[in-house]
Amino acid sequence: MEFEELGIGEECGVFGCLAAGSWPTELDVPHVITLGLVGLQHRGQESAGIVTSDGESAHSFKVHKGMGLVNHVFSEDSLKKLYVSNLGIGHTRYSTSGVSVLDNCQPFVVETLHGKIAVAHNGELTNAMRLRRKLMRHGVGLSTSSDSELITQLLAFTPPLEQDDTPDWVARIKNLMNETPTSYSLLMMHKDIIYAVRDPYGNRPLCIGRLVPVGDINGKGKNNAATEGWVVSSESCSFLSIGAEYYREVMPGEIVKISRYDVQTLDIVPRPQGDPAAFCIFEYVYFARPDSIFEGQMVYSVRRRCGQQLAIEAPVEADLVSTVPESATPAALGYAQKCGLPYVEVLCKNRYVGRTFIQPNMRLRQLGVAKKFGVLSDNFKGKRVVLIDDSIVRGNTISPIIKLLRESGAKEVHIRVASPPIKFPCYMGINIPTKEELIANRPEFKDLAGYIGADSVVYLSVEGLVSSVQESIKARQDHENNLKTNKFKSGKIGHCTACLVGVYPVELEW
Amino acid sequence: MEFEELGIGEECGVFGCLAAGSWPTELDVPHVITLGLVGLQHRGQESAGIVTSDGESAHSFKVHKGMGLVNHVFSEDSLKKLYVSNLGIGHTRYSTSGVSVLDNCQPFVVETLHGKIAVAHNGELTNAMRLRRKLMRHGVGLSTSSDSELITQLLAFTPPLEQDDTPDWVARIKNLMNETPTSYSLLMMHKDIIYAVRDPYGNRPLCIGRLVPVGDINGKGKNNAATEGWVVSSESCSFLSIGAEYYREVMPGEIVKISRYDVQTLDIVPRPQGDPAAFCIFEYVYFARPDSIFEGQMVYSVRRRCGQQLAIEAPVEADLVSTVPESATPAALGYAQKCGLPYVEVLCKNRYVGRTFIQPNMRLRQLGVAKKFGVLSDNFKGKRVVLIDDSIVRGNTISPIIKLLRESGAKEVHIRVASPPIKFPCYMGINIPTKEELIANRPEFKDLAGYIGADSVVYLSVEGLVSSVQESIKARQDHENNLKTNKFKSGKIGHCTACLVGVYPVELEW
Amino acid sequence: MEFEELGIGEECGVFGCLAAGSWPTELDVPHVITLGLVGLQHRGQESAGIVTSDGESAHSFKVHKGMGLVNHVFSEDSLKKLYVSNLGIGHTRYSTSGVSVLDNCQPFVVETLHGKIAVAHNGELTNAMRLRRKLMRHGVGLSTSSDSELITQLLAFTPPLEQDDTPDWVARIKNLMNETPTSYSLLMMHKDIIYAVRDPYGNRPLCIGRLVPVGDINGKGKNNAATEGWVVSSESCSFLSIGAEYYREVMPGEIVKISRYDVQTLDIVPRPQGDPAAFCIFEYVYFARPDSIFEGQMVYSVRRRCGQQLAIEAPVEADLVSTVPESATPAALGYAQKCGLPYVEVLCKNRYVGRTFIQPNMRLRQLGVAKKFGVLSDNFKGKRVVLIDDSIVRGNTISPIIKLLRESGAKEVHIRVASPPIKFPCYMGINIPTKEELIANRPEFKDLAGYIGADSVVYLSVEGLVSSVQESIKARQDHENNLKTNKFKSGKIGHCTACLVGVYPVELEW
Amino acid sequence: MEFEELGIGEECGVFGCLAAGSWPTELDVPHVITLGLVGLQHRGQESAGIVTSDGESAHSFKVHKGMGLVNHVFSEDSLKKLYVSNLGIGHTRYSTSGVSVLDNCQPFVVETLHGKIAVAHNGELTNAMRLRRKLMRHGVGLSTSSDSELITQLLAFTPPLEQDDTPDWVARIKNLMNETPTSYSLLMMHKDIIYAVRDPYGNRPLCIGRLVPVGDINGKGKNNAATEGWVVSSESCSFLSIGAEYYREVMPGEIVKISRYDVQTLDIVPRPQGDPAAFCIFEYVYFARPDSIFEGQMVYSVRRRCGQQLAIEAPVEADLVSTVPESATPAALGYAQKCGLPYVEVLCKNRYVGRTFIQPNMRLRQLGVAKKFGVLSDNFKGKRVVLIDDSIVRGNTISPIIKLLRESGAKEVHIRVASPPIKFPCYMGINIPTKEELIANRPEFKDLAGYIGADSVVYLSVEGLVSSVQESIKARQDHENNLKTNKFKSGKIGHCTACLVGVYPVELEW
DSSP: OOHHHHTOBOOEEEEEEEEOSSSSOSSOHHHHHHHHHHTTGGGOOSEEEEEEEOSSOSSOEEEEEEESOHHHHOOHHHHHTTOSOSEEEEEEEOOOSSOOOGGGOSSEEEEETTEEEEEEEEEOOTTHHHHHHHHHHTTOOBOSSOHHHHHHHHHHSOOTTOOTTSOOHHHHHHHHHHHOOSOEEEEEEETTEEEEEEOTTOOSOOEEEEEOOOOOTTSTTTTOGGGOEEEEESOGGGTGGGTEEEEEEOOTTEEEEEOSSOEEEEEEOOOSTTOOOOEETHIIIIISOTTOEETTEEHHHHHHHHHHHHHHHSOOOOSEEEESTTTTHHHHHHHHHHHTOOBOOOEEEOTTOOSOOOOTTOTTGGGGGGGGEEEOGGGTTTOEEEEEESOOSSSSSHHHHHHHHHHTTOSEEEEEESSOOOOSOOOSSOBOOOTTTOGGGSGGGGGHHHHHTOSEEEEOOHHHHHHHHHOOHHHHHHHHHHHHHTTOTTOOOOEEOHHHHOOOSSOOOO | OOHHHHTOBOOEEEEEEEEOSSSSOSSOHHHHHHHHHHTTGGGOOSEEEEEEEOSSOSSOEEEEEEESOHHHHOOHHHHHTTOSOSEEEEEEEOOOSSOOOGGGOSSEEEEETTEEEEEEEEEOOTTHHHHHHHHHHTTOOBOSSOHHHHHHHHHHSOOTTOOTTSOOHHHHHHHHHHHOOSOEEEEEEETTEEEEEEOTTOOSOOEEEEEOOOOOTTSTTTTOGGGOEEEEESOGGGTGGGTEEEEEEOOTTEEEEEOSSOEEEEEEOOOSTTOOOOEEHHIIIIISOTTOEETTEEHHHHHHHHHHHHHHHSOOOOSEEEESTTTTHHHHHHHHHHHTOOBOOOEEEOTTOOSOOOOTTOTTGGGGGGGGEEEOGGGTTTOEEEEEESOOSSSSSHHHHHHHHHHTTOSEEEEEESSOOOOSOOOSSOBOOOTTTOGGGSGGGGGHHHHHTOSEEEEOOHHHHHHHHHOOHHHHHHHHHHHHHTTOTTOOOOEEOHHHHOOOSSOOOO | OOHHHHTOBOOEEEEEEEEOSSSSOSSOHHHHHHHHHHTTGGGOOSEEEEEEEOSSOSSOEEEEEEESOHHHHOOHHHHHTTOSOSEEEEEEEOOOSSOOOGGGOSSEEEEETTEEEEEEEEEOOTTHHHHHHHHHHTTOOBOSSOHHHHHHHHHHSOOTTOOTTSOOHHHHHHHHHHHOOSOEEEEEEETTEEEEEEOTTOOSOOEEEEEOOOOOTTSTTTTOGGGOEEEEESOGGGTGGGTEEEEEEOOTTEEEEEOSSOEEEEEEOOOSTTOOOOEETHIIIIISOTTOEETTEEHHHHHHHHHHHHHHHSOOOOSEEEESTTTTHHHHHHHHHHHTOOBOOOEEEOTTOOSOOOOTTOTTGGGGGGGGEEEOGGGTTTOEEEEEESOOSSSSSHHHHHHHHHHTTOSEEEEEESSOOOOSOOOSSOBOOOTTTOGGGSGGGGGHHHHHTOSEEEEOOHHHHHHHHHOOHHHHHHHHHHHHHTTOTTOOOOEEOHHHHOOOSSOOOO | OOHHHHTOBOOEEEEEEEEOSSSSOSSOHHHHHHHHHHTTGGGOOSEEEEEEEOSSOSSOEEEEEEESOHHHHOOHHHHHTTOSOSEEEEEEEOOOSSOOOGGGOSSEEEEETTEEEEEEEEEOOTTHHHHHHHHHHTTOOBOSSOHHHHHHHHHHSOOTTOOTTSOOHHHHHHHHHHHOOSOEEEEEEETTEEEEEEOTTOOSOOEEEEEOOOOOTTSTTTTOGGGOEEEEESOGGGTGGGTEEEEEEOOTTEEEEEOSSOEEEEEEOOOSTTOOOOEETHIIIIISOTTOEETTEEHHHHHHHHHHHHHHHSOOOOSEEEESTTTTHHHHHHHHHHHTOOBOOOEEEOTTOOSOOOOTTOTTGGGGGGGGEEEOGGGTTTOEEEEEESOOSSSSSHHHHHHHHHHTTOSEEEEEESSOOOOSOOOSSOBOOOTTTOGGGSGGGGGHHHHHTOSEEEEOOHHHHHHHHHOOHHHHHHHHHHHHHTTOTTOOOOEEOHHHHOOOSSOOOO
């Protein structure tokens, strides 16, 4: 199932790159950022933008933004506009309905008394409305509805302690973090520095990679330090395609300064006493690419463990286990392995079916999601099928698939869902259908199997999901070591499950 | 000669429309604004934008902007987005080199504590840098380089006297006008009101028109008061095409409030004692459409008078008078009439020659401006031609035309220019080539006739231009009466001739 | 009035260029053709195409075509595709309703046994249906509805006499000309030759120009014979902009061969005994650019003579003479001069008003053509105006103009039309509204002045038009000399007035 | 591996639809064809076209074609142009380098003496050059280089026996089939009939489906016979998405007539004595979608058998079996199952990596294909991996993948290729790299494992491939029964393996 089917969507991806060593660099900074954003494209397809700096002038950035996919927005021609640059940050944005306008396209740039700053962020401020009012009361007009502008204008404010001629960006960032507890992973660029910041709850991911010299196509320049550098990204999956190595996560509350000389932790803003971290558990379930690493573990492994856990929680007598391609495949392989049934493909995807035109009363309309799949009927004719899906959110997309399988000869179709039902809205950066649209809140949920036409349907339990995420001892240990290293003593592993259980990491404000 | 040839360009046109009578109106407000902007298209071809309001909510505007000509930006589809609306303001922007980006596209909209405001303006603030620094020192980050954002953020500020819950927009506008003396004609929309403001020097034009019911295509609804309304525009030339009648000019320093009930003068901000008004004299010479009315007189008439005056100042023995089409034609007809020579066409224009591709070393390159004209050789073979141009700014476009005429048989070619030479930069909203590019500042100017290949060349004198503009007694009287009516006692007729003589209406700041 | 208003339209323009001297040439053949087509853009705005050849291989042409204006279709990038070339032909096509598809875009190219041929033509075959059936009966499937494909397939046929290995293109062209008497001016390119052909009646124009070396932008290479060449064009107006000199017309029935060595008349196909030539008289009235030369006279001069003749035929007591800009201006100047009244401008054009969006019931709809004009009211308030138009075809565009003038203070408005009323369809390449749409065939025509709201309205007589076209003695003599030179003994001056009088130069076939 | 990586490409897909029952139909014929073409999109992404007919007039088709993907070419707006229609055919075309122009976009339409015909075809005529010369000698000019035009013009020819007024399309089709033995699967539409033809060797696929009433989105109209109809498609995979049922294959040499009344076999043109059928074996290996059915068997099953056969032919001691996603997955699952090793995913795909921009000297360049994949390193760290690929054609794409796996911790990487090496060109519709580019013909092939950096590499044998395709007894029996039913007595199962062994089904002509 794809996000568009599920009606659930991440808000954004952020990516930064800074060339190490002597400047001007030989590193193709704008190209690196572009490819980095391509690696984050699954986090947002609406618009993309890059802002670069030569690192010399605090007053001139190069900017290119546009609507659409990264590869569409950044042609060779538009990339030329971003050179010469030694550092830069980029952003890719999710297509939320209605306000998909270029104005909201990031990174957001403003001129301050001390030069220009650019901000790219992923997340959603839980107290945005209060902050907007505060700014407006101060006499600042806000030109967009985006949290990025809000963050940028808050950063443009001079805190009382600051001397007029020497901006104290760290103080300003801490000021911002004191104003708003969550949710944001953000990059801020000023002149020759990129600041990478993750909110104290660590709700959204952010990690750092190291660009190593790879040489040119003939292998020359493998030791060319002039092509070294740092990258910072929402997900580590974007590192491989640019020849970068995973370095480490930015910790919850951490303010990292990336300069041509090094990567430094400037400060770690703590959470209120006792509050656990609240990394979004749906990054593991849905959003992240399976090859990304969070908290020391690969997303793919968590998903496979979810499948294994599901096999323990909800076994079924059947002939084969299969997947709704492609995102449920790790869980399906985990389920199959755990219960000893063969893993078999029953559906193949037509990757050319895009946004399909809609015409009222059209006979083709009702075929719905089935248009996206071909059926491999020989593989399951007369068999009992366990079909693993990664979620059932609204319940309107799995029925046609079950119908397809039955009509093509499946004897039984049992649905197993590798995540718990979503019941509550998210206010931290994820688009979720309205409460009324969520199948888990509807009367049909009582007889869900009947409603969707399955022989049985079982979701993974919340506990099962949490333990699948947290059970990895190695991950936990590494992670705790990390926390110690970073002197983040109050650190407690924790994940936000608000959309499942309705308990939010911070009090919500309006 | 077109502006693009001359290298001189106006910055903008503004247009607003507000439906009178009961709301929701039957008036097609967005269509009216679109056509109004089409009528101002000569003032700016880079981008266009419209913001509309239903007049009910202070928090929701409808916005559409885009790069390119008005007709390109506003399709039927994009216009639909602007409905339902009872009022709105629009803007069309000149293509200045380099920063032609959507970000600078107006009207500029921000949200304030009291709802959204939209601002469209024409002009350039002479103390913009100081105001930018002031705002930034206050902690406001500026996201564009446009004066419109500056104006909007200044308006977003709460003046000390204002109570939190009741915005005093007039006080804010006056506050703004105290901060910056010139140059701006601006429209500001908030909820159900359009404020129309002209700076105390009246440097840029602004006038008001009344929409009278015209009925539909079958003549029905001629008395339908529901289609009445007010329009406000940089130039009156845009009124005819929307069925509006010229009402009056906005006076220098005047703040006009346009509501569904009436048009009121809220205040008139005076100039410093003794300062005359400083309406840009080049609006008459170049920028305005000939059918526009300024200060009670038609631009066309002024241009013809310039031609007549030129005939007095610089007569020449010749066989015929002609024009560089199309803008110099009124002056040519005036010149011909005054000196009793026949008016004859010698050039015809190929209106399909657009921005011509450029290829280095191409034989076609050097044909230059000649590509735009056909030569009507039978009309002047063996004759002595007086060719009237409305200006010679850089001197590089008239030579190929003279060459064409000579090669096609003209016996003599005398150039008469219906305006004085430009020698100084403008800081009030007009793009002028650099001092070095201006032919009047170059050594070739001493033998300009020789340089451009003419038998003689004479410019209109500054005094001649000023008297052509001011001599119209009727215009002067009407205007003075206007001034009295509006209690603008300190009113002195005056025109800015800074680019000709180097004396600016206000002290320039950096 | 523009063609779009009139509902009358030319079909096409053709343009060819062949470099003289040694090949590969230094001449920018594709750029020359592009600029040549820009000069013919008034003859067709729907689509444009260019086919070029290096002159070496008979089997490889370079082709680029597209919908829209020449400058839009031919960017620097698309022009690159047409190099290296030593000769080429191009075409620009009128936007006829309905079938405006790329398939019909010319030049048309086919491969024959002897290599590729490309054909560009202007005109319409009066016996097209019969020829289509003939070809189809022979087993040729026709892929478009265009006459160009028809002509090309007819040229692809081997005439009986031809030896298999040596194509006799002249025989084939003569064969084609025997099959169809009119109307066509066409260019055919094969390998290293351009054939220029005009039908025996000379219904459509075609003329030849000589490219002289102009040197580069620094004046170098003025004697560079390597940039010499030949051009051939529907109208001579396209010569000036490419630095070409007018050479001569292609005569009715003439087959001209243009090679790198010279320009030769291969043959002249005669008309049936007694038939006069039938050059379309509306090329003079409407279609051609005023600076074009036909039959030894400038179009502008003919139009001015039409105005003079109209002053003789239909004088009126009035205060001033004016024009509906821009096409009626030569006639208006002629009229004014003849009757001794001053020529004054009363309308100015908003050149940015394009295809205006249409919305049913919109108040703005009925303003109609008025949207295109501004009114120079000061010039005619209280005066009696004679307004010259170049035609009134459907009668629906002049009324709003008259209304505008009256409302702006004109005391009287007399319409004088510088051509006779159109009453009959054209089958030779011109789009004319249906008989029912033509005002001259409608009952309102009896009281046309009343219908359009004028004080009086008079058209030019057919005799007046013909004499204005033919009276120029110099033109006639030159032309007759031309005819003799070309041994075209049966030559009789003649013009097609079919749309005015209903008598067609050839019998029509269906 | 995708085709673009492999450098191998199918030429086309064809799809037709004809409404059964009373006309005008309620069936959305143009929408059905569009979705059918979307289901064939993997066979060609360059251009798409649809031609429809109302079935009443033989002279008017509705046509829409365009460059790009089906969903891009056919918007709701362009689909409207194709209504009202009761039948139609469509085409999707592969992007071959160089001649990707709209001119070659199919279906090809020509007007004949008996009305218009439209042709869509998949394949390549082995004697095209001879046929082109024959047509041109007859006097037909050919406007494109496509075989479709050739076929269409051959069909436009009247065979000697035909009476002028009654076209015998079957005789014409048979005439065509006698002229050219292979390779083509084609659809021809005339008025109210679609003819579906497969060449005598059956080189390209073609099959028929039945549209059954599905009712509207509310389930109404499930028995509405007015929405019944027939579809014909290159592959059956396009049936499911339009609610059609698989009916049967068109047999080699068969001419099928599809009318509103029924589906009839008009004739079966035999192959020369003794010649076996020659269905392209690479349809099974590469081109077809896995859910398509050829010769009674599912493509997916054949691919899995290839994997099983490969496990028998080339076993290896290892820890896990994996796939280069996505096309090699069936073979990988077959291999894993056969040799008892676990199937594990090692790569995940970034589906947003499109045509990546290329910049010389860019460090990112050399990352090459690696940009498309993420590595699931936790799944294989320290393990011996058998990686199944569906082919190695040029050998330049597998090396970076092997390098990625090794760098991410794979202990050993053994490559197993589920098809034999390609050594010879195809002249029947498949683009294959030049002989020199094919890795199997290069010196590196001797030590391929070393060259690509693998521990071992083995291809499937030709015999292994053929037996995997032909071993399915059920398939063979069904197929033979089919052959008998269709009286196709000379039928011998056979597959074209020309690109593997160099023996072509027919003698090649030039």
